[in-house]
Amino acid sequence: MEQKQRVTAGPRKPDGAREAPPATVLVVDDEESFHRTVAKYLSGYRRITAYTGWQAIEALSKHHIDLVLLDLNLPDTTGFHVLEQIRRDRDDVEVIVCTAHSEIRNAVEAVKKGAFDFLVKSFENYQNLSEHLRRALEHRRHKRERMEARTQKHWLREAFALMEDSSSEQMQLVARLARRVADTPLTVLIEGESGVGKEVLARYIHARSDRADGPFVTVNVSAVPASLLGSYWFGHVKGAFTGAERNQLGKFELADGGTIFLDEIGELDADAQVKLLRVLQEREVERLGASEATPVDVRVLAATNKRLSEEVKMGRFREDLYFRLNVLHLTVPPLRERTEDLPRLAALLLAKHAGMMNREAPSINRDALEVLQRYDWPGNVRELENLMMRLVAFSPAGEIRQDDIPIEYWLPTLNAAADDLVQREDTPRLLALAVQQFERYFIRLMIQRCNGNRRLAARALGISYTTLKQKLREDRTTGEQEAAAAPRIGPLRSEVRQAADGPRPSEPDK
């Protein structure tokens, strides 16, 4: 029987915006009547149905599933076997066993094997089904949050270590200075392009300071509308304005005993600059509607991607505030100026996102790294992180190779190859190489877009399925030949070398 999929769109908010997508429930049972019954109680969920154990396992590998409603009696295997497999491969999926057999030993075994809940098929349980599902999903969410917090903590520790042990002299200098300033109450201004890791540096200073056990509160200045800034920073008392139903602490009070990190400080408007100046001078805040000020013990770290001194010259930033923020000035270098760190950083980010997706972290090979090291990273570490996240999500293999790197990262490599060939006054095959590279990339992209369905991808590309298979075979052969040649510089550079030296004896003339 074919696996079926029914999707219900998420409910809409009153303003018409779409809410978070509904959770996906995989219902595994061989009886059509059960699927029909359950469908009535799962109206708020995305539902996928499977009638056999094999279909269930296949659905889990193909779709994003949050929860499985699993029968124990299946035509091809037992529900326990499916449960074991889910627990072995997918720690992020919750399972509720739902069976007509109410024996206690089944319930005990199901829970022992990692089911969240055990339900006997009955009218009463069907009616309470959404409550059982809600509890299971809540449990899953907590588990996921704990895992993400662990991964984030681990990632920060590793990022700190990388900063201290950076291969870039400039980064080492920044880390050394950050360590020395950590244990003082002095204000630090962190400058650097977007995405270089200014917040990581701020967290590093906090973690090395005598306030490490206190809170670290991040405030993105540009994200708060000017009209709300007073209440957001300093809090309010009950009744201060319409809708202020209770006392509310502001960010500065939340950071009491710790550090407040003011990101994008260059975006602060004139009124807010005066308010911040006062907090720095007086070390106290006044909640909206309060009659007296509250003292706060907060260390201020600020960051900007602007040249704040230029903003002062242009009259857009108060000089007296600038002097107070710029006591110690640290500039985080852009990623293109510390590409020596890229291999470790890439490995770290792959591990971080693989951890968050509950997967084995893939490795990244030398040739792929070489392409990445030639790229100039306008979006810095944030851009690298986004790429690594994509690679973890879309590269099922254990190793990331050159071919997995999207085409937009190839341009500097192609430029370098072009320069090389021009200098050699050779008759280059550069265009052919570039076209070949693009073709490889585009075919893979289209296969991904078609969820791995190669026939569909061939149709979308306007080529026959046989041609597609042929191209993939050639691609694999090229990859294997490259893998055999060690040490490698990468196909482009080796092709360039080959073009300059003439064809290798072992290879047939083209």
Next chain:
Amino acid sequence: MGKAVTADDVNLEQVADITAISRGIPVRGRCVRIGDLARHRHEILLEAGLDRAIVDVPPGRDPHALLLRALELFSESLAARR
């Protein structure tokens, strides 16, 4: 017995002034007390050529000790930028 507060005590009183050459950069650091005797705070003013910085000394901190530390780190930070 504390001194009675008069108009002369309000405003600004310099409590320290140091000039040092740190990392090859001449830096001047001054510490001033602002406010009356009953309620005052300290500010540290740092100058190295055209570069200036102001440190608001948190309550309970020894301004003299912080002055020396701030002077040293300010010059180090400038040296790193130059």
